[in-house]
Amino acid sequence: xxxxxxxxxxxxxxxxxxxxxxxxxxxxxxxxxxxxxxxxxxxxxxxxxxxxxxxxxxxxxxxxxxxxxxxxxxxxxxxxxxxxxxxxxxx
Numbered sequence: 001x002x003x004x005x006x007x008x009x010x011x012x013x014x015x016x017x018x019x020x021x022x023x024x025x026x027x028x029x030x031x032x033x034x035x036x037x038x039x040x041x042x043x044x045x046x047x048x049x050x051x052x053x054x055x056x057x058x059x060x061x062x063x064x065x066x067x068x069x070x071x072x073x074x075x076x077x078x079x080x081x082x083x084x085x086x087x088x089x090x091x
Contacts (some may be wrong), residue, residue, distance in 0.1 A: 012059040013076045017050030046083040
C-alpha cells in the first residue's frame with residue numbers, strides 16, 4: 001500500500017514538472033509582463049528539479065529500502081513549497 005502511494009506521488013511530481021516545462025510560454029496565473037521572464041525562469045528550474053526528483057524517486061523505489069523514499073517525499077515537498085513561496089513574491 002505504501003509503495004502504491006509513493007508511486008502516485010512520483011507520478012504527480014513528474015506530471016507537475018512536465019506541466020511547468022510545457023507551459024512556459026502560456027499565461028501563468030495573472031502576472032504582469034515585467035515579471036514574466038522571472039516567472040518563466042523559476043518555472044523552468046522548478047520543472048527540471050521535479051523531474052530529477054521523480055527519476056531519483058523511481059531509482060530509490062526500485063533499489064533502496066522503503067524507508068529511503070522519505071528522501072523523495074521531502075525533496076518533492078520542499079521544491080514545490082519553495083516554488084510557492086518564491087512565486088508569491090511576484091503577486
